[in-house]
Amino acid sequence: xxxxxxxxxxxxxxxxxxxxxxxxxxxxxxxxxxxxxxxxxxxxxxxxxxxxxxxxxxxxxxxxxxxxxxxxxxxxxxxxxxxxxxxxxxxxxxxxxxxxxxxxxxxxxxxxxxxxxxxxxxxxxxxxxxxxxxxxxxxxxxxxxxxxxxxxxxxxxxxxxxxxxxxxxxxxxxxxxxxxxxxxxxxxxxxxxxxxxxxxxxxxxxxxxxxxxxxxxxxxxxxxxxxxxxxxxxxxx
Amino acid sequence: xxxxxxxxxxxxxxxxxxxxxxxxxxxxxxxxxxxxxxxxxxxxxxxxxxxxxxxxxxxxxxxxxxxxxxxxxxxxxxxxxxxxxxxxxxxxxxxxxxxxxxxxxxxxxxxxxxxxxxxxxxxxxxxxxxxxxxxxxxxxxxxxxxxxxxxxxxxxxxxxxxxxxxxxxxxxxxxxxxxxxxxxxxxxxxxxxxxxxxxxxxxxxxxxxxxxxxxxxxxxxxxxxxxxxxxxxxxxx
Numbered sequence: 001x002x003x004x005x006x007x008x009x010x011x012x013x014x015x016x017x018x019x020x021x022x023x024x025x026x027x028x029x030x031x032x033x034x035x036x037x038x039x040x041x042x043x044x045x046x047x048x049x050x051x052x053x054x055x056x057x058x059x060x061x062x063x064x065x066x067x068x069x070x071x072x073x074x075x076x077x078x079x080x081x082x083x084x085x086x087x088x089x090x091x092x093x094x095x096x097x098x099x100x101x102x103x104x105x106x107x108x109x110x111x112x113x114x115x116x117x118x119x120x121x122x123x124x125x126x127x128x129x130x131x132x133x134x135x136x137x138x139x140x141x142x143x144x145x146x147x148x149x150x151x152x153x154x155x156x157x158x159x160x161x162x163x164x165x166x167x168x169x170x171x172x173x174x175x176x177x178x179x180x181x182x183x184x185x186x187x188x189x190x191x192x193x194x195x196x197x198x199x200x201x202x203x204x205x206x207x208x209x210x211x212x213x214x215x216x217x218x219x220x221x222x223x224x225x226x227x228x229x230x231x232x233x234x235x236x237x
Numbered sequence: 238x239x240x241x242x243x244x245x246x247x248x249x250x251x252x253x254x255x256x257x258x259x260x261x262x263x264x265x266x267x268x269x270x271x272x273x274x275x276x277x278x279x280x281x282x283x284x285x286x287x288x289x290x291x292x293x294x295x296x297x298x299x300x301x302x303x304x305x306x307x308x309x310x311x312x313x314x315x316x317x318x319x320x321x322x323x324x325x326x327x328x329x330x331x332x333x334x335x336x337x338x339x340x341x342x343x344x345x346x347x348x349x350x351x352x353x354x355x356x357x358x359x360x361x362x363x364x365x366x367x368x369x370x371x372x373x374x375x376x377x378x379x380x381x382x383x384x385x386x387x388x389x390x391x392x393x394x395x396x397x398x399x400x401x402x403x404x405x406x407x408x409x410x411x412x413x414x415x416x417x418x419x420x421x422x423x424x425x426x427x428x429x430x431x432x433x434x435x436x437x438x439x440x441x442x443x444x445x446x447x448x449x450x451x452x453x454x455x456x457x458x459x460x461x462x463x464x465x466x467x468x469x470x471x472x473x474x
Contacts, residue, residue: 118456119356132428132459164429191369192401192454193434217429219355220457222369 035169040209043176043231045166047188048078048210049218052120053103054089054146055113055135060155061104064089064148071106079167080206081107092145093124100147111136114144114159117216121161133160134200162214165200166231167207176231179203185232186211191222195232272406277446280413280468282403284425285315285447286455289357290340291326291383292350292372297392298341301326301385308343316404317443318344329382330361337384348373351381351396354453358398370397371437399451402437403468404444413468416440422469423448428459432469 039045056064061071071085083106090100091114099120113135121129128142143155166184173179180203187195196217211229218224276282293301298308308322320343327337328351336357350372358366365379380392403421410416417440424432433454448466455461 118459119452122456195432195434197430197432215356216453216457219359220453222355 035171035208036175039228040172040175043233044228045168045186045209045211045231046078047218047223047225047227047229048212049215049223049225050115050162050212051103051215052099052114052116053084053105054091054115055105055109055111057110057112058108060112060146060153061108063151063153064146066150069150071104071108073106074103077105078208078210080208083107087148090147091124092147093126094144095125095127097124099124111138112146112153112155112158113138114146114155115162115214116159117214118161119216126159130159130161132163134163134165134202135160162212163200164196164198164211164213164217165202166209166211167202167204168209169207170203170205172209173201173203177233178231186229187232188221188223188227188229190227192220194221272408272445273412276465277409277412280470281465282405282423282446282448282468283315284455284460284462284464284466285449286452286460286462287352287399287449288340288452289336289351289353290321290342291328291352292342292346292348294347294349295345297349297383297390298345300388300390301383303387306387308341308345310343311340314342315445315447317445320344324385327384328361329384330363331381332362332364334361336361348375349383349390349392349395350375351383351392352399352451353396354451355398356453363396367396367398369400371400371402371439372397399449400437401433401435401448401450401454402439403446403448404439404441405446406444407440407442409446410438410440414470415468423466424469425458425460425464425466427464429457431458 061069065087071087074084074086076083085104085106087104088101089104090098091102092098116130118129130142131140133139133141138157138160141157142159143157144159145152145154168176168178178184178201180201182201184199184201185195185197186199199211213223298306302324308324311321311323313320322341322343324341325338326341327335328339329335353367355366367379368377370376370378375394375397378394379396380394381396382389382391405413405415415421415438417438419438421436421438422432422434423436436448450460
């Protein structure tokens with residue numbers, strides 16, 4: 001069966017499981033109405049802080065965890081079908097510095113990707129700092145070594161610092177007047193308030209409104225997952 | 238001799254030494270003209286990234302490094318009279334996690350102070366996160382254990398996350414129309430651009446224009462010491 005079909009089915013099952021908790025009627029398809037909260041109408045989206053993590057290809061997963069192993073769900077993430085797995089790896093930089101354990105996020109992907117903060121990169125002693133990239137864009141990226149319980153791999157590319165981005169469902173994008181790949185700014189009233197620019201909008205059926213910040217942005221502002229950010233329509237003030 | 242008099246003399250000597258490099262005439266008092274660059278006229282100030290560091294009281298320095306020891310200068314800082322010393326300590330949190338070696342900044346002060354980033358605090362497993370404070374303000378702060386080559390101390394208070402602040406000479410503040418303790422915003426075009434709010438202005442004769450950001454702010458934006466920030470007159474947009 002095509003891998004994308006499998007991923008789609010897994011996503012749908014997890015979506016139903018997540019939404020069925022304590023609500024039998026939610027086994028019916030979710031109406032868009034549930035996605036359009038008062039916060040969304042006012043342009044406010046919850047923050048999701050992304051600590052360093054890895055995505056694995058099927059091939060690399062088999063090497064790191066064994067040919068017969070499977071990713072197991074630790075907890076579902078807000079984006080439908082995505083989850084923090086129970087599996088973790090350690091990464092080792094070209095100068096021999098280690099960082100880990102680092103969580104593997106599921107489901108498996110077509111290409112292995114390692115997402116680090118700039119603080120992580122300095123800690124690893126990376127001489128060539130990973131570029132800031134949207135997930136999946138591995139142009140001009142370097143590699144690193146990943147070590148799991150069953151083996152290790154050294155990837156030639158795929159280490160990125162994730163760009164600031166907001167996931168949203170098409171109905172939420174519509175309310176906000178935004179389209180996939182738009183670039184906006186966000187205002188955040190954390191302990192140390194700021195406006196962050198260069199925030200990419202990403203729209204998909206499985207997405208739910210959530211601003212993903214890495215731990216450097218989150219710790220600079222003193223915010224946690226669930227805190228709110230105000231979308232500013234322009235990407236420049 | 239009064240400790241403040243000593244500090245003042247040390248500051249003056251270091252100021253002359255710093256400014257006399259390759260310029261014999263600068264042993265004369267520096268004119269304010271040298272402080273008013275084109276950048277300052279345009280409201281631009283250089284960034285100085287402050288990694289975690291400690292300031293020590295004379296008493297605590299003697300315990301950590303020995304009664305007869307002295308701080309020795311590794312390199313002068315931009316603020317006149319201040320320097321990174323060759324001395325370093327390790328700090329140990331109440332749950333037993335260590336961080337170090339951490340640089341001691343000179344000269345000695347009346348009170349010991351430990352300045353950490355939020356990332357540092359999480360790494361140390363601090364249950365009660367240190368408040369964001371201007372240097373010297375230890376209201377509602379907690380303590381930590383410092384370990385040096387000659388001994389250790391556990392302070393009851395003095396661990397802070399430093400607030401965002403800009404040092405400047407009175408002549409620079411005058412050009413910018415700012416006063417001591419004003420609060421401004423700064424716009425920074427780093428790798429990940431942002432406007433940072435709640436930036437405190439500090440004016441003193443020994444100060445030179447420099448925006449001090451901790452490593453969380455610096456790494457969130459992808460900036461380094463020497464990069465420029467644009468002062469926005471208002472603290473709120």
